Amino acid sequence: MGVQIKDWFCRTLNNSVDVDDKYITRHVSLEKFHVIPWTxxxxxxxxxxxxxxxxxxNPEALYRHGIVQYFEKTEINSGIECLRRAANLGHLEAMYVLGIILILHGGEDKEKGMKIITDMKKSQTRNKVKEIREKFSRTLKLMWVNNTMVVGQRRPRCCTVHRDAKSKFHLWNKFADLDCEACCCDQEIINLWEIVPGSI
Incomplete structure (x- = not known):
């Protein structure tokens, strides 16, 4: 882009941001930045x-801020708002996490969350969904998640037909394709419960 990253980064830190810098900060990759800084x-x-x-x-920045706000700082509303903004900009990980969160909230939100997850599983390849899931899992493992406030004390069940969605999973492939869309959502919730320490 014809900009020296070091000089641009210094200008950004010193609040001297011009129109071009705003374009860059909207589109810059955050791949080299840790979600949770170490020092x-x-x-x-x-x-x-x-x-x-x-x-x-920047969709990735909104996504990262959203999950930290929601899962670690328990700033529920601001976390969801950031995730919504990122999802509206086409950020797939934000869509996925927003779907999971809405399922956790229950009620009408649960139905909206299930639709997001099932639509994603229909529109994206299985490998892409796996990539999204694993990215979210890696991020959560770096965070201190307030289980009872943001995850809840009991795992929600999406499927009301099958007795136990987990029993439908192939032992050698937990995320096997299932005919039941609700069971597909339960797969993702069970994965979250296995990641977060102390979940019931």
Whole structure:
């Protein structure tokens, strides 16, 4: 893009952001940045950088901020809003996590969440869904999740027809294709329950 990243990063930290910088912060890849910084020095620098990206509408920055707000800081509303914004921009991981969260919330939200998950499994390849799931799993393992507040004390069940969705999974392939869409959603919820320590 004709911009020296080091110089641009310094300008970003010093609040001298112009139109071109806003375009860059909206589209820049965050692949090299840890979701959870390891040191306090990096936390401060990265927070300023990510704030710029969020303000510019960077989908990945919105996604990362959303899951940290929701699962770690238990800022439920702001977390969901960031995930919605990222999902509306076409961020697949945000769509997936938003679907999971809505299922956890139950009621009408549960039906909306199930539709998001089933639509994703229909529109994306199995490998793509696996990639999305694993990315979310890796991120959660780096975080301190407040189980009872954001996950809940009991695992929700999407399928009301089959006695136990887990019993339908092939032992050698937990995420085997299932005819029942609700059971497909239960697969994803069970995966979350296995990731989060102390979930019931």
């Amino acid at each position: 306090s020095n990096k936390q401060a620098e990265q927070a300023i950088f990510l704030d710029r990206c969020i303000s510019s509408g």
